[in-house]
Amino acid sequence: MADVRHQPRTVHLNAASHHPPIVGSSIGALAWPTEEATRAYAAELASHPAIGRAFIELHGDLGAGKTTFVRHLLRALGISERVKSPTYTVMEPHEANGIAIYHFDFYRFNDPREWEDAGFRDVFAGPGLKLAEWPEKAAGLLPTADLVIRIEADADETRHVTLKAQTPLGQELLS
Ligand SMILES: Nc1ncnc2c1ncn2[C@@H]1O[C@H](COP(=O)(O)OP(=O)(O)O)[C@@H](O)[C@H]1O
Ligand SMILES: [Mg+2]
Numbered sequence: 001m002a003d004v005r006h007q008p009r010t011v012h013l014n015a016a017s018h019h020p021p022i023v024g025s026s027i028g029a030l031a032w033p034t035e036e037a038t039r040a041y042a043a044e045l046a047s048h049p050a051i052g053r054a055f056i057e058l059h060g061d062l063g064a065g066k067t068t069f070v071r072h073l074l075r076a077l078g079i080s081e082r083v084k085s086p087t088y089t090v091m092e093p094h095e096a097n098g099i100a101i102y103h104f105d106f107y108r109f110n111d112p113r114e115w116e117d118a119g120f121r122d123v124f125a126g127p128g129l130k131l132a133e134w135p136e137k138a139a140g141l142l143p144t145a146d147l148v149i150r151i152e153a154d155a156d157e158t159r160h161v162t163l164k165a166q167t168p169l170g171q172e173l174l175s
Contacts (some may be wrong), residue, residue: 102126
């Protein structure tokens, strides 16, 4: 029988996230029947003390409601300025009550050199809240997200949402 204490341990030095991934993950499913429900959930998440150091991925087709969710979240965190969609700039920085917030939209991200050149690596290694739309376009560069939110539009205003915590911090956000 192998003694577990003598087995080599893998240490992922490239992980920019300071939050260790958890084995397995917890998943929740929700429905937001109206945009008001989306706003209410965003407000609930914003009230969580761990939000200020989370990395949240937002998945879903065009028009699913990713930017809308971010707008409600940022408003709930105290941002009054207009929240522009970062589709053309890839990243829009904000600040609310001492929390640095970085809103990414990787839809048009196609030059991996930009990851270094635009300082995105440093952003993900530093403190603050990071929100990423179209994270699949920066796969391989992004650290493990604390929380993965998947939004799917129904025929009406209803949005079907799955939430997946991938780190202890993500689990805290779902609790
Ligand atoms: N329940 C809902 N939650 C979020 N957005 C909704 C909802 N119902 C309707 N919408 C509308 O759907 C659109 C979503 O657009 P947007 O947030 O830009 O999508 P994405 O960023 O995913 O491309 C907005 O016009 C928003 O008002
Ligand atoms: Mg968007």
